[in-house]
Amino acid sequence: MSIEQLARANVRTLTPYQSARRLDGKGDVWLNANEYFQAPEFQLTAQTLNRYPECQPPVVIERYATYSGVKPEQVLVSRGADEGIELLIRVFCEPGQDAVLYCPPTYGMYGVSAETLGVERRTVPSKADLQLDLPAIADNLNSVKLIYVCSPNR
Numbered sequence: 001m002s003i004e005q006l007a008r009a010n011v012r013t014l015t016p017y018q019s020a021r022r023l024d025g026k027g028d029v030w031l032n033a034n035e036y037f038q039a040p041e042f043q044l045t046a047q048t049l050n051r052y053p054e055c056q057p058p059v060v061i062e063r064y065a066t067y068s069g070v071k072p073e074q075v076l077v078s079r080g081a082d083e084g085i086e087l088l089i090r091v092f093c094e095p096g097q098d099a100v101l102y103c104p105p106t107y108g109m110y111g112v113s114a115e116t117l118g119v120e121r122r123t124v125p126s127k128a129d130l131q132l133d134l135p136a137i138a139d140n141l142n143s144v145k146l147i148y149v150c151s152p153n154r
Contacts, residue, residue: 003073006145011091085148086113092145093119101140102148103132110148 004012056077065072078084086109089100095118102110103126114121122144124136132149 007091008094081107082109082113085109086117088146089113089117089119093117095119097143098145099143100146100148101137101144102150103137105130106148106150 058072060077061072061075064077065075068075076084076087078087092098093100093114099120099122100110100114101122101124103124105126111121111123120143122140124133124140127133137147
């Protein structure tokens with residue numbers, strides 16, 4: 001089964017958002033990208049660095065894929081772990097139907113994001129030595145769409 005087939009039906013049919021800048025629009029002001037309409041006098045300060053970065057920067061993806069030994073389409077760039085966790089649940093889990101599985105003690109946002117999005121939270125505690133309990137995980141996979149494995153899990 002491909003990753004596209006695992007994604008929720010409504011996500012597969014979404015038209016991706018693209019700002020005018022990404023569509024080769026013309027002009028210097030990009031209000032639809034939530035940019036301020038007046039350019040400040042240029043100085044290298046936090047104020048002059050207020051533009052949104054590319055959300056999936058090709059160079060970062062390519063280099064991380066090479067470093068990790070995976071394909072570029074297997075890399076997701078996010079602005080922190082919380083965003084990545086939530087994006088994966090939004091894309092792959094149907095609220096009220098699917099579940100995510102994680103192994104406490106671990107990062108708390110797996111459960112918070114799943115609960116917020118109406119997705120079942122399923123846990124399989126780690127063993128005393130903090131190793132995964134693979135047989136117990138295998139016994140709890142019914143309706144699980146995502147398994148979060150945190151490494152290091154401390």
